[in-house]
Amino acid sequence: MERKDNFTPYIKHDRAEWAELRSSTPMTVTEEDLKELKGLNEVLNLDEVEDIYLPLSRLLYLHAKASRELYESRNEFLKSNVKKVPYVIGIAGSVAVGKSTFARVLQTLISRWPSSPKVELLTTDGFLYPNAVLKDRGLMNKKGFPESYNIGKLLHVLTELKSGVQEVAAPVYSHITYDIVPGEMQRIESPDILIVEGINVLQPPKVSEGNQVNQLAVSDFFDFSLYVDAAERNIFHWYVERFKILKDTAFRHKDSYFRKYAGVEDEEAFEIAKDIWDRINKVNLYENILPTRYRADLILYKGDNHHVDHIMVRKI
Numbered sequence: 001m002e003r004k005d006n007f008t009p010y011i012k013h014d015r016a017e018w019a020e021l022r023s024s025t026p027m028t029v030t031e032e033d034l035k036e037l038k039g040l041n042e043v044l045n046l047d048e049v050e051d052i053y054l055p056l057s058r059l060l061y062l063h064a065k066a067s068r069e070l071y072e073s074r075n076e077f078l079k080s081n082v083k084k085v086p087y088v089i090g091i092a093g094s095v096a097v098g099k100s101t102f103a104r105v106l107q108t109l110i111s112r113w114p115s116s117p118k119v120e121l122l123t124t125d126g127f128l129y130p131n132a133v134l135k136d137r138g139l140m141n142k143k144g145f146p147e148s149y150n151i152g153k154l155l156h157v158l159t160e161l162k163s164g165v166q167e168v169a170a171p172v173y174s175h176i177t178y179d180i181v182p183g184e185m186q187r188i189e190s191p192d193i194l195i196v197e198g199i200n201v202l203q204p205p206k207v208s209e210g211n212q213v214n215q216l217a218v219s220d221f222f223d224f225s226l227y228v229d230a231a232e233r234n235i236f237h238w239y240v241e242r243f244k245i246l247k248d249t250a251f252r253h254k255d256s257y258f259r260k261y262a263g264v265e266d267e268e269a270f271e272i273a274k275d276i277w278d279r280i281n282k283v284n285l286y287e288n289i290l291p292t293r294y295r296a297d298l299i300l301y302k303g304d305n306h307h308v309d310h311i312m313v314r315k316i
């Protein structure tokens, strides 16, 4: 009889099996590069890069190369002269699971592919509505929920990039002011690879109630999508640890939205972070983010200390 797991659309690789896959990939990251990659309190080490992120970079390389060849054959057949469009990688997962750290690691590894591609990062927080709009709509305690984003704007930027527009601009969010930065824009110029990172990037298209009009989904623009997964108790722990670091650093900034929490004792910081986690990020995780997990092409499951325990890759 066939094993039950033959019926899942994923192949599961435990850490050792996955690490084996890198046998033909040269090590391209030095301790110096690692320093550059480090986030706030991370202990990301060379083993993690070697065992996990290099095989992943190799898989993405093969996929991107094949996609480009397919794209060129199709253009030749259609006699289309659309300029080069970026290969787009989406990264989803909970607040504090490590998406932005992961995105920066991937950016560095991908930029070392043989063709030295230009890799740009786009984070979806720039597409949150400004606080003034969120307050007006009673959504200040729903920051990060699907309704707190101007998805139309994000879809527009992605449509431009995938239509061959070579330079686009995206709004910028500040984690200091906790708001969109008025008038500031991130320019994205002719990327070969674009990494789009955010908690909601795998949300299904929105159906507007009255006339049942289906929008496109952000993931319609992805060539490859990844979901960073972990047990909620671990993610909560990472959220609290990050909060404790921020209260002694970024929260001291004169423009910080959380300035009132600057320098509070660790126990108080824990209670504040727990409250924000329970009321906002945990609810969002269970209601909106986790349900999108199985839309990803690849799921990276982290255990304690951010060590990747296993990886699931879509068979189809």
Ligand SMILES: Nc1ncnc2c1ncn2[C@@H]1O[C@H](COP(=O)(O)OP(=O)(O)O)[C@@H](O)[C@H]1O
Residues within 6 Å of the ligand: 039, 040, 041, 042, 043, 044, 093, 094, 095, 096, 097, 098, 099, 100, 101, 102, 238, 239, 241, 242, 305, 306
């Ligand atoms: N691979 C890793 N190893 C060690 N620490 C990590 C790793 N990835 C993330 N972290 C830490 O976990 C916290 C959350 O990561 P971050 O990338 O900011 O999450 P997100 O972008 O999902 O909110 C940060 O304090 C970061 O330094």
Ligand SMILES: CC(C)(COP(=O)(O)O)[C@@H](O)C(=O)NCCC(=O)O
Residues within 6 Å of the ligand: 095, 123, 124, 125, 126, 143, 144, 145, 197, 198, 199, 200, 276, 280, 281
């Ligand atoms: C800005 C975020 C919604 C993350 O947005 P993303 O970059 O994933 O689109 C999140 O970090 C956040 O601020 N959540 C609100 C609750 C909190 O302060 O943790």
